[in-house]
Amino acid sequence: MREEFPIFQAHPELIYLDSAATAQKPRCVIDALTKFYSEEYATVHRAIYRHAVHAGQAYHDAREAAARFLNADWDEIVFTRGTTDGINLVAKSYGRTHLQEGDEILISEMEHHSNLVPWQILAKKTGAILRYIPMNEQGVLEWEGTIRPRTKIVAVVHISNVTGTINPIQEIAEEAHRYGAVIVVDGAQAAPHIPIDVRRLDVDFYAFSGHKCYGPTGVGVLFGKKELLEEMPPIDGGGDMIDQVTYGATTYQKPPLRFEAGTPIIASVIALKPALEFVQRNRSFGVLLKHCTERLNAISHLKILGKAREKGPVITFHIEGVHPLDLATLLDVKNIAIRSGHLCAQPLLAKFGLTHAARASFGVYNTISEVDLFADEIDRIVKKLR
Known part of the structure; x- marks a missing residue:
């Protein structure tokens, strides 16, 4: 598998070990970008010459690939700049037109800042009340009974970028709909690792990023149920999202183009297609996760955050007496790359009494031998610094 990734050559x-932040790129994605820029470059949705028509078809093919990836229809797929952009689109377009003062937005205590800050902004703007689903010491959400009649939006992460917890999205969605609320899911960590079926999950919105799925930076996908997208106003104006424009008024395209103002991120969208197809062929992390967890649990003074039974390939940990930034620096000397810092989840780390932590996360290119080298080096560092 490593031979498919030029960076390892x-x-x-x-x-x-930082794939939860961003994944390395396989040759098929790099080749798609190179071919488009060197042989096929043209704009989309604006011209009828051959190169433009070909680019437009490739762009649409990528939308259909994203739809297949999620088991959705192509016109339920909005291309965004990433998960953050997708969640903000929902908050600004759906949220501002559907919330009133006193309505409730329910999110969880394990959210990435990207699924927290947009709802704080929305609550302040609309007068809505922001509430939180509590998380227990095991890193599991205690969500039963938290959705109430005044709850209008439930926003929750599918797989935590800190604890790795896989949340029961289908059950939460069912409960949200029982109270007439919509559910918005942050799928950034889930999309690269587990099959996503938005029909089975019955979610209203689902957002993820291309770069975590071995694809290019700058592109993401937002799924929205067709009937919801059709009633949502655009948040950005410009070319491509319009139907008719006069000096007096403007009418808009139907979704998804209504939400894609301006020249799109054409190359990244086109290269997203082989990335998603690559993900669908290569999903496996259980052995690595189990082995790394066992190795780290054997190291003295090291504590793993979160002990949920269902977890994605993310292990966040803290070593008593060793600062995560120092640990990451020492590991880098040995060519081992991990994440350290607040992990874009300051409130969640605070629940564990921390301001910083270290995180290892896996991709399809990682091996058992790498995990052993990683664990051996941490053990050596702990013995040296303590």
Whole structure:
């Protein structure tokens, strides 16, 4: 598998354990970008010459690929700049037109800032009340009984970027709909690792990023149920999202183009298609996660955050007496790349009494031997610094 990733040919010594932040790129994605820029470059939705028509078809093919990836219809797929952009689109367009003062937005205590800050902004703007689903010491949401008649939006992460907890999205969605609320799901960590079926989950909105799915940066996908997208106003104006424009008024395209103002991120969208197809062929992390968890649990003074039974390939940990930034620096000397810091989840880390933590996360290119080298090096560092 590693041979499909040019970075490991350039740096064979690299042990990359930061895929939860961004995944490395396989040759098929790099080739798609290179071919488009060097042989097929043209704009989309604006011209009838051959290169433009071909680019437009490739752009639409990517939308259909994203729809297949989620088991959705192509006109329920909005291209965004990433998960953050998708969630903000929902908050600004759906949220501002459907919330009134006193309505409730329910999110969880384990959210990434991208699924927290937009709802804080929305609550302040509309007078809605922001409430939180509590998380227990095991890193599991205690969500039963938290959805109430005044709840209008439930926003929850599918897989936590800190604890790795896989949340029961289908059950939460069913309860949200029982109270007439919509559910918005942050799928950034789930999309690269587990099959996503938005029909089975019955979610109203689902957002994820291309770059975490081995695709290009700058592109993301927002799924929205067709009937919801059709009633939502655009939040950005410009070319491509219009139907008719006069000096007096403007009418808009139907979704999804209504939400894609301006020249789109054409190359990244086109290269997203082989990335998603790559993900669908390569999903496996259970062995690595189990082995790494066992190795780290055997290291003295090291505590793993979150002990849910169902977890994605993310292990966040803290070592008593060793600052995460120091740990990451020492590991980097040995060509081992991990994440350290607040992990874009300051309130969640605060629940564990921390301001910083270290995180290892896995991709399809990682191996058992890499996990062993990683664990051996941490053990050596702990013995040296303590």
